[in-house]
Amino acid sequence: MYELKFDENLCKTCPTGDCLVKCQYLDVEKKTAVEEMVKIGQGEDSFVLQDCVTCYACEEYCKRGNHPFYLITERREEKGILTSPRAITKQWINIGEPQGKYRLGDVKERVLSFGFMPEFLQWVKGKLFEDVMPSYIFGQEFFCNVVYIHFANTSIIKERLPKVVDNFRKLGVKEVIFVHDECYGAFAHLAPAYGIEVPFKSVHYFEYLYNRLKELKDFIKPLNIRAAYQRPCSSRLSSDQHHFVADIMELIGVDLIERKYQGENALCCGGIYAMAFGYDLAHDVQKRNIDDMVEHGAQYCIFNCPACQSSIGAEVAKRGIKPIHLIHLCKMAIGEM
Amino acid sequence: MDDIAHSLAMIVGEAYFSNQPEEAYFYARDPGLMPPHKPDYVVVPKSVEEIQEIARLASREKIPLVPMGAGLALTGLTIPLKGGIVMDMKRMNRILKVNEKARHVIVEGGTSQGLLKAYLEKNYPRLRHSMPDSPATATIAANVMIHGQGRLTQQYGFNSDMISGLEVVLASGEVCKIGSCSMSPDWFSKGAPMPDLTGLFLGWFGATGIITKVAVKLYPKKKMRDVEIFITDREDLVPDMVYELTHTEMVEDINIFAQPKPMIFKDNHHIAIFITGDTDEELEFKRKMTWYSLDRFIKSKDGGFMGVPPVMKPTLLEMPQRSVSRFADVKKGGGFEYSGPIIMVEKYPECAHKIVELAEKYDLGYSGMARIIGRSHAMMYGFAFTFNRADPDMMDRTRKALHEVSEFALEAGGVFWKATVDEQKMAMEKMDPNTLGIMKMIKENLDPNGIMNPGNWEVI
Ligand SMILES: Cc1cc2nc3c(=O)[nH]c(=O)nc-3n(C[C@H](O)[C@H](O)[C@H](O)COP(=O)(O)OP(=O)(O)OC[C@H]3O[C@@H](n4cnc5c(N)ncnc54)[C@H](O)[C@@H]3O)c2cc1C
Ligand code: SF4
Numbered sequence: 001m002y003e004l005k006f007d008e009n010l011c012k013t014c015p016t017g018d019c020l021v022k023c024q025y026l027d028v029e030k031k032t033a034v035e036e037m038v039k040i041g042q043g044e045d046s047f048v049l050q051d052c053v054t055c056y057a058c059e060e061y062c063k064r065g066n067h068p069f070y071l072i073t074e075r076r077e078e079k080g081i082l083t084s085p086r087a088i089t090k091q092w093i094n095i096g097e098p099q100g101k102y103r104l105g106d107v108k109e110r111v112l113s114f115g116f117m118p119e120f121l122q123w124v125k126g127k128l129f130e131d132v133m134p135s136y137i138f139g140q141e142f143f144c145n146v147v148y149i150h151f152a153n154t155s156i157i158k159e160r161l162p163k164v165v166d167n168f169r170k171l172g173v174k175e176v177i178f179v180h181d182e183c184y185g186a187f188a189h190l191a192p193a194y195g196i197e198v199p200f201k202s203v204h205y206f207e208y209l210y211n212r213l214k215e216l217k218d219f220i221k222p223l224n225i226r227a228a229y230q231r232p233c234s235s236r237l238s239s240d241q242h243h244f245v246a247d248i249m250e251l252i253g254v255d256l257i258e259r260k261y262q263g264e265n266a267l268c269c270g271g272i273y274a275m276a277f278g279y280d281l282a283h284d285v286q287k288r289n290i291d292d293m294v295e296h297g298a299q300y301c302i303f304n305c306p307a308c309q310s311s312i313g314a315e316v317a318k319r320g321i322k323p324i325h326l327i328h329l330c331k332m333a334i335g336e337m
Numbered sequence: 338m339d340d341i342a343h344s345l346a347m348i349v350g351e352a353y354f355s356n357q358p359e360e361a362y363f364y365a366r367d368p369g370l371m372p373p374h375k376p377d378y379v380v381v382p383k384s385v386e387e388i389q390e391i392a393r394l395a396s397r398e399k400i401p402l403v404p405m406g407a408g409l410a411l412t413g414l415t416i417p418l419k420g421g422i423v424m425d426m427k428r429m430n431r432i433l434k435v436n437e438k439a440r441h442v443i444v445e446g447g448t449s450q451g452l453l454k455a456y457l458e459k460n461y462p463r464l465r466h467s468m469p470d471s472p473a474t475a476t477i478a479a480n481v482m483i484h485g486q487g488r489l490t491q492q493y494g495f496n497s498d499m500i501s502g503l504e505v506v507l508a509s510g511e512v513c514k515i516g517s518c519s520m521s522p523d524w525f526s527k528g529a530p531m532p533d534l535t536g537l538f539l540g541w542f543g544a545t546g547i548i549t550k551v552a553v554k555l556y557p558k559k560k561m562r563d564v565e566i567f568i569t570d571r572e573d574l575v576p577d578m579v580y581e582l583t584h585t586e587m588v589e590d591i592n593i594f595a596q597p598k599p600m601i602f603k604d605n606h607h608i609a610i611f612i613t614g615d616t617d618e619e620l621e622f623k624r625k626m627t628w629y630s631l632d633r634f635i636k637s638k639d640g641g642f643m644g645v646p647p648v649m650k651p652t653l654l655e656m657p658q659r660s661v662s663r664f665a666d667v668k669k670g671g672g673f674e675y676s677g678p679i680i681m682v683e684k685y686p687e688c689a690h691k692i693v694e695l696a697e698k699y700d701l702g703y704s705g706m707a708r709i710i711g712r713s714h715a716m717m718y719g720f721a722f723t724f725n726r727a728d729p730d731m732m733d734r735t736r737k738a739l740h741e742v743s744e745f746a747l748e749a750g751g752v753f754w755k756a757t758v759d760e761q762k763m764a765m766e767k768m769d770p771n772t773l774g775i776m777k778m779i780k781e782n783l784d785p786n787g788i789m790n791p792g793n794w795e796v797i
Contacts, residue, residue, distance in 0.1 A: 085634075085641035087568040087605045094600045271644055278635040278642075279628040310647050318617065 002158045002194040006071045008041025010064045019058035019068040022264065026051055037068060040075050049076050053281065054083055054150045055268050056236040067193050069149065069236075076152035084276040089151040095140075096147075096160070102139025109174040112136040112205075115183045116143035119306045123327050124179060126336045127219065128212055132177065141167045144186030146234070150272050161186065162196055169199050177203045179327075181304060185237025206244035209330055213251045219334040222253020227329075228298035228321070229256060230289075230312070231266035232305035245304075248326070252333035259296040261289050271311030286312055294319050302326050341398060345380050345422065348390045353381040353428070364405070364415075364423045369674040370724075370736050371413030371757065376403070376423040383428045385504070385512060385549045392547065393510035395422060401791045402508075404543040406447060406476030410483055411674050412757045414542050418792030426476060429549065432456050436523070440464060440555040441501045443524055446478040446548045453477060454656065457555070465489075465558035467496050470657040478548040483755040484540055486717055488590045488611070488656060489556055491583070491709045496553075497539050500527050504550035505538055508784045512549070524552035537779055542755075543790040545783040559613035561620050562589070564653045567608040567631055569640035572689040575606055576682045576713075578640065581630040582610060583712040587623040589613050593716075595689055596704040606689065607643075609653060664704055664723065672732065675706075675721035676742040676760075680751030682709065688718040691745050695720070699734040717754055758792055765796060 011017075017033025020026060026048065028036070036046045049072060058068040076083065083089075096116065103121070105111075112132050114120035121138060145160045165187075168176065178184035181204060188202040213220065229245055242263070249256045261267040267289040274282035290312065293301055301316045303309040303325045313323035324332075331337045338346070338356070346354040355361075356378050366373035377400070382388050395402040401421025408415045417423050426447030433443040435457075442464075444453060450466075451473025457464050467487030469480055480487075481497040493499050502516035502524035515534050516527040527535045538546050567578065575593060582588055589611040596602050610627055614620030634640040645653070652660050664673070680688065689705055696703040706719045720742045724735045743760050746753065747767060753760040765773055777796040787795075 082638045085569070085638045087570045087639075088641040088643060090570060090604045091568060091601060091643060094603045097600055099600065275641050275644055278632050279625055283625075307644075311644070 002162075002196055004067060004070050004074055004154075005193055005195065006041060006067050008038050010066050011037040011041060014064060018061040018063065019066075020048065022061040023052075023055075023058060024265070024267065025053045025055065037071075040071060043075065043078070045079070048072060049079065049081050052076075052083075053268075053273060053277065054152075054233075056149070056233040057264070057266075058236075060236040060239040060264065070154070070190070070193060073149045073152050074154050077154055081152065083150065083152045084272075088275045089153065092147065092151060093153070093156055096143055096145055096156075098140040098163075100141075102137065102141040104138075104171075105134035105136035107137060107171050107173065108132075108135040109172070110135060110177070111171070111173045111175070112177050112179060113142055113183055114138040115178070115180045116140050117180055117306055120179050123325065126331055127216060127334060128209065128327070128330055128336075131212060131215075132208075137171070144180075144183040144190075146182050146186040146190055146237070150233075150276070157190075158194065161191060161194075165191065165196060165198055173200050175201045175203060177205055177208045179205045180234070180306075181206070181232065181238050181241065182234035184241065185234055189237055204238060204241040204244070206241050206248065206326075209326070210244050210248050210251070213248065213330060213333070216334055217251070220252055221333065221335060223329070223333055224253050224255075225299050226255045226257050226297055227300040227302050228259060228293040228296065229262065229302045230269060230304070230308050231262070232303075232308050233268050233272070234305060235266075245302075245326075248330065252330060254300075254302075254329070254333075257293075257296045257298050259298075260292050269305075269308035269311040271307055274311075286315060290316055290319050290321075293321055300324055300329070302329055341394070341400065342378060344394055345378055345391065348387050348394070349380045349382050353383070355379045364408075364417070364425070367408045367411060367413060367415060368672070369411035369413060370672070370732060370739065371416055374416050374418055375420065376417040377420050378422045379425060380422060381425045381428050385506065388424070388429075388506045388547055388549055389510040389512060391422065391424060392506055392508055395788050396508050396510065396786055399786050399788060402547075402788050403790045404446075404479075404547045406479030407449065407472070407474040409471050409475045410479065410755050412755045412760075414483070414755060414790075414793065418758065421788070421791075424547070426478065426547075433550065435461055435464070435555070436525075437461060437464065439523070439525055440557075441524060441552050442466070442555055443502070443550055443552045444477055445550055446476070448477050449474050450477060450480065450657070453553075457558075461555070463558050464555040466553050466555055467493065467499055468656045469496065470661045472662055473657055477553060478551045481551060481553075482539060482542060482548060485755075486708050486710060491588060491591050491711065493554075493556070494711050494714075497535075499554045500535065500551055501525050501554050502527055502550075502552035503535055503538065503548055505546040506549055507546050508786065508789050513546070516552070518552070527552075537783065541780075542793045544794045545779060545789060547789075559615050559619075561615070561617075562611065562613045562654055563620060563624070564645065564650065565610045565612070565624065565627065566643050566645055566653075567610060567634075567640055568605040568643050569608070569634065570605055571639050572606050572686040574634065574639055575608070575685045575689075578608060578631060578634060579682050579685075579709055579713050579716075582608070582627060583709065585623075585626045585630045586712070587612060587626045591709040593685070593707040593709075594704060595692075595706075598702075611654075661706075664721065669725060672724035672726045672735070673721070674724075674735065674739060675719040676739045676746070677717045677719040677754045678742070678746035678749075678751035679710065679715050679717055679754050680746060680749060682713050682716045684749050684751065685716070685718070687745075687749055688720070691742070692720050695738040695741055696722070699738045701731070701735060701738055718751075761794055765794075 020033035270282035429447035467489035
């Protein structure tokens with residue numbers, strides 16, 4: 001079985017305890033943060049294991065190369081501490097079960113991966129993607145399964161991810177551009193953290209879009225709009241890619257508004273919170289988030305994750321802000337929408 | 338053409354009469370499992386007078402007379418078990434009068450659910466009736482005849498509880514008005530405060546009279562409608578969950594389903610909760626109240642609200658919900674039947690176990706689906722099986738499974754809904770003899786020659 005590389009000695013000498021101090025859902029100061037992480041590392045009980053809402057952010061807050069969120073998840077699973085109702089967890093695990101219904105385009109060494117998000121089959125069209133399309137893959141067989149960390153279920157990830165890696169290996173691909181950043185996070189960061197070998201280069205679609213837009217710069221008409229960015233939980237697993245959002249906005253003439261819940265302080269879309277914890281937490285987070293967009297004069301809300309878009313897109317629209325996925329925004333900039 | 342054929346053709350017009358094998362083939366069967374039996378004649382009348390004449394003729398000649406709506410009850414109720422005349426009501430499809438302020442509509446005895454829905458949407462967008470999920474061609478009169486249930490059943494009871502008057506043609510050919518309309522121009526009550534005589538007809542499957550008009554109560558139609566799905570892996574907790582939900586009095590309809598496919602539905606019980614509102618605030622308030630009502634189950638991790646994928650919502654919000662009909666053809670042979678006993682909600686866990694047990698025993702595709710009736714007063718639990726009509730073995734296995742459902746339902750204290758002839762016999766055997774005695778009196782007096790849908794509710 002794959003084991004997580006986590007070094008609690010790093011915590012013992014940690015000068016900040018940022019993983020928990022910066023947490024937006026727990027109220028913890030440095031001393032407690034470090035103590036609790038050490039306890040968790042040693043397999044002891046901690047209130048953190050009960051109260052963590054699975055926003056993933058501590059993976060990003062820790063700058064010392066540790067994996068606090070993966071660890072919390074592992075320990076929860078070992079202790080049988082559920083994050084979500086059992087039925088919800090079962091449902092999600094069932095949805096991700098390979099069914100032999102995957103779809104392959106004309107797969108080349110360089111390929112686009114849509115994971116298990118059917119929206120992308122429609123969205124990934126036009127000049128932006130002609131460089132690589134129709135080389136694509138879609139389906140549960142290529143689904144990273146990382147979402148199960150929300151459900152404190154790493155064993156299903158450890159069981160399925162190596163098979164998924166193997167499916168990629170069988171296709172002989174050398175470079176995979178992931179259109180969902182959770183998948184990118186899975187292959188670029190989570191797999192190595194668990195010692196799973198990945199036989200291809202992972203590219204985040206942010207980077208791909210950025211480079212492509214530079215190639216298509218003659219087609220770009222600056223959009224001259226003010227937009228908020230809804231940063232998804234999964235982006236915390238690939239925080240090295242986050243800067244591309246600002247870079248792309250600059251290329252296409254979008255004024256990314258400065259607001260309270262951005263960057264490290266981003267708030268979750270609340271979709272998972274609703275399923276796991278009920279009405280109040282989800283609605284509180286959503287309200288604060290959208291109020292913040294409104295207060296700072298956003299005309300558009302840019303989504304990176306289709307699941308976030310379906311969680312709060314309608315609510316955002318009701319408040320007079322246009323919800324749009326990053327891919328569509330880029331298409332708009334080159335006159336394709 | 339024999340004399341009877343000639344007389345019938347004279348009554349309804351040649352174009353609306355047939356004694357030809359094509360029509361006999363078609364009218365001999367329904368989409369369910371009952372063996373077919375051919376009628377001798379098929380008529381499609383257009384007026385009350387024509388129906389009266391046909392009834393007089395049938396009485397005089399002692400020919401069976403079987404009224405039929407869309408023939409979608411599935412349990413063989415329109416199959417002419419003893420031949421005779423099938424009277425297809427579909428041409429009696431006028432919407433006669435809507436009283437907007439008193440919220441009711443008077444329709445003819447063959448008017449379809451779809452027609453009324455479309456008519457109201459166009460002309461009275463603030464009014465609605467309790468739509469069942471049967472295909473839109475199903476008729477309103479037949480649905481109340483079999484005590485159907487629809488989208489408003491959780492709020493107002495069986496669809497037959499929502500009527501406010503009937504006009505019936507008896508076997509003798511007499512026309513009879515039932516309810517306030519018997520002494521007033523207004524159709525606002527089916528009985529109260531007078532003796533309620535609708536029971537002489539409703540639930541009798543046409544064996545005591547033919548409904549030529551029915552007044553159906555209409556209800557406020559809110560501008561918005563939404564659905565949430567609460568899921569649980571604990572079927573034993575479903576009755577408590579329903580109890581909490583119905584306590585809120587915020588919910589339009591509650592349906593529960595459990596089925597093994599597609600994968601998103603595997604392993605869980607799904608409580609689909611429909612809410613309506615005229616404003617965002619009203620809708621959100623109701624949503625909040627329903628979510629709060631189930632909070633303790635979320636806290637104990639025994640259930641949670643699933644994220645309903647955007648592609649799934651329109652399907653769920655459709656009226657009628659066509660996915661039910663699609664399920665009817667999963668075996669690609671167009672066979673579908675469900676036994677839907679009316680039973681206490683507390684029996685949900687037993688029903689849920691039973692359907693899985695039977696599906697495994699007889700190797701059948703299944704879906705268990707329940708609709709809550711009233712504020713948890715009862716439920717219709719549908720044991721639905723699909724089968725391929727071209728596969729006699731599968732049909733036989735389905736028949737056996739449904740027979741076991743009937744035995745189980747009776748044992749569990751349930752009452753058959755739209756009972757097959759066999760179930761009617763089982764019910765009458767179990768029934769209090771004095772109750773049966775009253776049924777006998779009614780049947781003998783209203784249908785002395787035993788010509789009305791014979792084979793059904795034959796009290797011996
Ligand atoms: C996919 C599917 C989904 C369904 N979902 C629902 C549902 O959600 N709720 C529900 O209640 N039902 C449901 N049903 C069952 C059934 O289709 C409906 O109840 C429907 O309303 C029956 O109407 P019908 O016109 O087809 O009746 P028929 O089958 O034509 O008739 C039913 C009975 O009424 C008698 N009858 C017909 N017309 C008259 C009349 N004018 N006077 C006297 N007797 C008459 C017939 O002789 C027969 O005994 C469903 C069926 C299917 C196939
Ligand atoms: S996980 Fe990282 S941030 Fe948290 S205590 Fe350990 S080293 Fe510090």
